[in-house]
Amino acid sequence: MCFLCNAGLLSIHNLESEVIKKNQNISSSNSEENNTNKELASIDIQHLTMSSQEINTRLNLASTERTLRLYISPGNESISENNENEANTPYSRTPEEWQYEYIRENIVKISSFINLKLKEVTNKKEADYILVIHPNPQKDSLSNNTLMVSHSSGAQSPFHLEENPDLVQHDSDSKATQKEIFLHELGHLLGLEHPWDKDDGDFAVNNWSDPHASTRMGYNEHLSGKVGWYEDIDISALQNIWGEAEVKSYSGNSYDYKFYNLGNSKFGIKHENGNSIDPLTGITLLKFDEQNLHKSSDIKGTFDQVTGLNTDSGKMFRLYNASFKRLPDPDGLRYWIGNFSSGKD
Structure with missing residues (x-):
């Protein structure tokens, strides 16, 4: 359990109440003034x-x-x-x-x-x-x-x-x-x-x-x-x-782009009107106008579920992409793969 008042320490609000009860003449401002005369301990x-x-x-x-x-x-x-x-x-x-x-x-x-x-x-x-x-x-x-x-x-x-x-x-x-x-x-x-x-x-x-x-x-x-x-x-x-987030911003919305699995856990992105794929090397967070995408959870998390071109997962990936005109989100793709493979949908 992590409290502001850990290991028997009074919370800040509790402290205020105790000070008021014990001595109405002592104000928190005086306490702060006394502390300013002491050297501040550095924190690493x-x-x-x-x-x-x-x-x-x-x-x-x-x-x-x-x-x-x-x-x-x-x-x-x-x-x-x-x-x-x-x-x-x-x-x-x-x-x-x-x-x-x-x-x-x-x-x-x-x-x-x-x-x-x-x-x-x-x-x-x-x-x-x-x-x-x-x-x-x-x-x-x-x-x-x-x-x-x-x-x-x-x-x-x-x-x-x-x-x-x-x-x-x-x-x-x-x-x-x-x-x-x-x-x-x-x-x-x-x-x-x-x-x-x-x-x-x-x-x-x-x-x-x-x-x-x-x-x-x-x-x-x-x-x-x-x-x-x-x-x-x-x-x-x-x-x-x-670890530190490596952020790259893209103009427009995420559905204006196509995403690619380049193999060996490498991925790329290309604007729908672009001519070349931009490798996502060293990037952890992609910022678009309507949302942010994390390479590990949103992009890799989606492609990792696709086990082959003509497998159930491959079919659902293409259907999802065609229906919604965007990269499938991992949870949504996982749901539809499960339903399709089980014969539910």
Whole structure:
């Protein structure tokens, strides 16, 4: 379980409540002023990278397709939590449009930086990870395969502790802050840890309150709502895990192009009005006007299913291509090959 408040540490919201209770005269601004007088600890890639075992678990899930499948709970689904009393099992909240927006925007955006595709699926059983908007406050965490963000996260007092999510009020600042909280938890999903986590033997600071250089995985600027993305050190750590995305942009839509299997796991692309095939050497992500395609998951994942010209898979590949006038998507092609081979369709 990966929490903002790990190993008995208070969450930031909990900390705020405790400070208010113990001493109404002490403000968070004074605390920040005191920290500015201390030297910031530097953070290296290894300080933000989980143990090799945790990283390998994620790499194995992504497999050679370099894809992690994410399911966004549409609401009213039971949430599995460690040590949760079954009688009080919470149910996911239907994400609001702005929550759907920041989730989808960022799972697409991160794939422009790392050699990994985060794919949204609609079948929960197909998912590697489940993304949930939690109705209860202070539930921001990655627990097993469930990434949770509380609906009230980011909201100012008293709404960040409001037990009834329908009463929580969000403004532009609180929405921006909740987006940053999601990015923090997404970092955990992708293999990043807090710079004070010591289980893997390396750490930059002893605990979250020690002043340290800015990182989305730490305390500094985590709840500012001003940054809206990862710091450079976070991206470097992610690229150390997944590799760097090599991106090439193409004009027009993907269906304006034809794709070719050149053999030996090499592929090419040619515009429908072009004269030559452009080899996709060293490219991991292809950007078109209407969508992005990953070479490993979308292109290789499709061609790997075609076992021969006159096999069932070859016939369905040609039929799919002729019917939809585009490269088949791997899941769609797999579905139709299965149906055709079984005699269902």
